[in-house]
Amino acid sequence: MSKPVLSLKGLHREYDVGDGRKLTVLKGVDLAVMPGELVGLIGPSGSGKSSLLHAVGLLEAIAEEPKKGRRATSQAVVDELLIDGGDFAKANDAARTQARLHKIGFVYQFHHLLPEYTALGNVALPQRLIGRPQKDADARATELLTALGLAERLEHLPAQLSGGEQQRVAVARALANRPCLLLADEPTGNLDPATSQQVFEALKAIIKAQGVGALIATHNLQLATHMDRVVRLEDGKLVEIKPETA
Numbered sequence: 001m002s003k004p005v006l007s008l009k010g011l012h013r014e015y016d017v018g019d020g021r022k023l024t025v026l027k028g029v030d031l032a033v034m035p036g037e038l039v040g041l042i043g044p045s046g047s048g049k050s051s052l053l054h055a056v057g058l059l060e061a062i063a064e065e066p067k068k069g070r071r072a073t074s075q076a077v078v079d080e081l082l083i084d085g086g087d088f089a090k091a092n093d094a095a096r097t098q099a100r101l102h103k104i105g106f107v108y109q110f111h112h113l114l115p116e117y118t119a120l121g122n123v124a125l126p127q128r129l130i131g132r133p134q135k136d137a138d139a140r141a142t143e144l145l146t147a148l149g150l151a152e153r154l155e156h157l158p159a160q161l162s163g164g165e166q167q168r169v170a171v172a173r174a175l176a177n178r179p180c181l182l183l184a185d186e187p188t189g190n191l192d193p194a195t196s197q198q199v200f201e202a203l204k205a206i207i208k209a210q211g212v213g214a215l216i217a218t219h220n221l222q223l224a225t226h227m228d229r230v231v232r233l234e235d236g237k238l239v240e241i242k243p244e245t246a
């Protein structure tokens with residue numbers, strides 16, 4: 001049996017909110033994501049979905065749970081954080097940066113494409129950052145953009161693309177370096193329902209084809225019903241629910 005691309009145990013996160021007060025958002029989150037699996041992350045506004053993605057995406061330093069004594073505060077704390085089998089529970093900045101470049105792809109609500117680069121250029125760029133030759137980077141970008149239905153849009157600038165097309169370029173960019181894990185925060189939140197469904201279907205197809213595990217935060221319960229699994233944040237913990245009842 002294949003190994004999880006993400007194995008998370010005991011994630012806690014609290015924030016300092018002034019006057020010595022703390023807001024505890026995540027209270028022991030456990031989650032495993034398998035290769036090719038699409039997991040929907042739902043929960044009310046403020047329940048901690050972005051905080052969870054932030055920690056799993058190694059966008060902040062993480063501390064391993066001290067076995068004894070007081071827990072470190074105002075920092076994500078975990079018992080275990082394995083990505084592609086590698087231990088990132090206490091990874092330093094350099095290790096987290098490398099993992100973000102090689103192992104994790106991100107898609108946000110807004111595409112954040114570079115306006116002066118074409119669709120092809122935007123998808124080639126992260127590959128150039130890890131030293132892939134231009135020819136190979138362009139070939140991979142063309143392959144991904146074609147798979148996402150954008151073969152006729154390779155040379156378009158972001159401003160010349162529709163919202164759904166821009167978001168599909170963002171998906172291609174996130175997958176450019178062959179990550180094992182895709183993290184998405186409201187990837188279709190800025191799109192109308194029909195376009196949202198199209199972008200989601202394109203994302204799902206490519207996740208399955210490339211065997212990438214995906215964790216997708218969404219308020220769109222209709223989309224959640226099309227995921228393999230759905231987990232809901234409730235009072236700082238994850239509860240597994242049936243996709244059809246999301």
Ligand SMILES: Nc1ncnc2c1ncn2[C@@H]1O[C@H](COP(=O)(O)OP(=O)(O)OP(=O)(O)O)[C@@H](O)[C@H]1O
Binds near residue numbers: 023047050
């Ligand atoms: N840097 C911070 N400092 C203090 N509080 C924070 C910080 N970041 C987030 N919070 C608080 O933590 C809680 C969870 O925020 P988070 O953005 O993770 O929720 P969310 O589920 O993603 O919300 P939404 O669906 O509205 O995007 C919120 O109450 C938020 O105000």
